[in-house]
Amino acid sequence: HLQAFIINDGVVFRKLEQKLIAKHEAGVEIIISTDYAGNIQTKDSTYSRLIEAGIDFKIFNKGYPPLQSGRGNHRNHDKIIVIDNKVAFFGGMNIGDDYAGMYSKYGHWNDLQFKITGPLVSDLDKKFIINWYENAGELIEPPKMAAPTGTISSEVIVDIPFTEEKTFLDRLIFKIDNAKTEINLVSPYLVPPHKLTMALVEARLRGVVVNIITTGRADKKSAYGILKMYAEKYTSYGINVMQLDNIFMHSKFYLIDDEITIIGTRFYFQLKFKPF
Numbered sequence: 001h002l003q004a005f006i007i008n009d010g011v012v013f014r015k016l017e018q019k020l021i022a023k024h025e026a027g028v029e030i031i032i033s034t035d036y037a038g039n040i041q042t043k044d045s046t047y048s049r050l051i052e053a054g055i056d057f058k059i060f061n062k063g064y065p066p067l068q069s070g071r072g073n074h075r076n077h078d079k080i081i082v083i084d085n086k087v088a089f090f091g092g093m094n095i096g097d098d099y100a101g102m103y104s105k106y107g108h109w110n111d112l113q114f115k116i117t118g119p120l121v122s123d124l125d126k127k128f129i130i131n132w133y134e135n136a137g138e139l140i141e142p143p144k145m146a147a148p149t150g151t152i153s154s155e156v157i158v159d160i161p162f163t164e165e166k167t168f169l170d171r172l173i174f175k176i177d178n179a180k181t182e183i184n185l186v187s188p189y190l191v192p193p194h195k196l197t198m199a200l201v202e203a204r205l206r207g208v209v210v211n212i213i214t215t216g217r218a219d220k221k222s223a224y225g226i227l228k229m230y231a232e233k234y235t236s237y238g239i240n241v242m243q244l245d246n247i248f249m250h251s252k253f254y255l256i257d258d259e260i261t262i263i264g265t266r267f268y269f270q271l272k273f274k275p276f
Helices: 011-025 044-052 119-136 167-177 194-205 221-236
Strands: 002-004 031-035 056-060 080-083 087-091 108-110 113-117 182-186 209-214 240-243 247-249 253-256 260-263
Touching: 011 044, 031 119, 044 056, 056 119, 080 119, 087 119, 113 119, 167 194, 167 253, 167 260, 182 194, 194 209, 194 221, 209 221, 221 240
Parallel strands: 002 031, 031 056, 108 247, 182 209, 209 240
Antiparallel strands: 002 080, 080 087, 087 113, 182 253, 253 260
């Protein structure tokens, strides 16, 4: 089961395509989904060999143009690969040569991707299955849950584009509100909703150290311009904002009090801005 926001043709995709077709011909079930908004510039012919080989491939959310509809956040931005319900990969990396640092249009590409085993794999697969059902109306057989192991407390936060409930945002703000000493935030797009901005400012005012690392190069000029505006505002409140020189930093993660780590693909691009 493979899900990506963007699938670009190139060296990485062609190698992956060969592997997937070979596995499909060997009898492995392969299901792939991607999001319309992330693939506007990708030619349909890119996926034709996968489809012709019989692989179940679908592009979702075609009915919602990302900006014209006013629903810019209603996309599926996940990057998930689940293999045999035993191993999973997730993080910030889509399918494309840029994620492998194979050209320098945006400077050095910095990203974060995780390989995991254990019960969390089943949770990620359930997220994939929910998204597939919501979009395609087809039910994939749910995986058998693996038995819990180890002592690390972890969970998958399911935040899908078909509900107004902001599960991830609410969970993140709860963690920020309960931070005691330090909040470290890494994101390429510093374009936060008002609630998140206020949570970070309030944390700083009560004495919590807040550090934000963001990109030094832009792939979206409009978002980069807004990033600079928020960086100045945050700095005025004593929040440390650092930009990495000549690096497009695509990672998205949070570290709170050296105890809680939130990792994934979620960023916030708010189309309507409020003063704070």
